Amino acid sequence: MLTLEDIRTTGLRMLGTCKLDHDAATVAKLVNLPHQHALFVHRVCLQQNPRHVQRYLKSDGLIHLWDRLDAILAPTLHRSPGSTPISLSIKKGRLGILSYIASHAYAAASEAGTTLAPILYESLPAGTQLTTQHQRCQEIFTGNRETLLGSLNPEQAKAVVEASSKLGRVWLTTIPFQPSLRLTDFEVAAALQLRTLAGEREAHCTNCGETNFFGHPEVCLQRRFRRVARHEGAKHIMGQALASTPGTRVRLEPLGHQTSRCNDLQVFSLLGSQATGLANAEYDLTVVSLASKDARATNLPNQDTDPSRLANKYLDSVADHKVRHRPTSNLPFHPIVLSLGGMMNGSTTKVFASWKRVMTRGTYNLMLKRLSL
16 A cells, blocks of 8 residues: 555655646636636536545645645636635635645545445444435535635625625526527626726726725726616516516516606516416616615614625615505515625515516526626
8 A cells, every 4th residue: 555655755646646637737727718717617616526536535745735725726727726715615605726625525525435335344343324425515614704805904804795695606607508598707807806896906096086995896887887877777688587487477667657767677477377387567776786875874773784784685675665665556666686696685585486486487587697797
């Protein structure tokens, strides 16, 4: 049997060194791809290539290999190796360029082998309850996320919460197989700047002169509001998805009853709600920034600073305002409130859940992907 020292001195190619050299050469070529394609290859393919080694190789004394892997992967995102905004999973609001999981992967694989042994060899004693790699990693992911949130200012913390939402993360796993799912290099760079909490380079905004706090570009009065374009795009995406449901007619921006004001979407079920699963209703969409003055002024009782509850309280207040000031209509009304980063309030989540039940799986997933972009 080979000792660890033997492997170190004569068998490094077996342990992934050769593979790391190959991946380093591949990473250097990512610059030739569009940013969206390069990020997808980087996150889904390259960073996963050596990870299988972590499941069957005990990591004691081999930290230098994983450090080298981080040093190869991280600079392509212009952040330092092991940076928490990169290494946390996408469901925790970051990029999922995983680090520090070698010991968990090995322990999970070892326990799995022990658990399966009684099945393969009846003479061996029964194993203990299996703890998967996913379960082992969740504890460290959660702890690192809480540590990260505690070190951030309120605007940055809310950005992490936004990025961990369903719409806030779908774009990272979207394959751009059609034009509507493609992002420009500028859009990818801007999304990564927000997701890695890079912020602005200048201390003061070059357009208005105000302090460049995190999220200021979204609310700067001297810049074009991104939420306006986001609103128009989202309105048409949702309208197209709803109109694809058989027996359903959708009108965009119908005028209210005896008024010049209008909601964004009016949905009619031509075959009845029992046949289509979708009742007649009107929807009005609002896209807001969690860096706005009202959002920053939102507070919770008992000095609670939880960013998720703060964001939800603000989004709920926007939805309540929409209900109180809705245009007159004979149809049921539903406010749809989204943040620029893709976060929904509770009532919007319920609306999307009702749409999911009546749309085909492909239509609904495509709608989410397009909204995420």
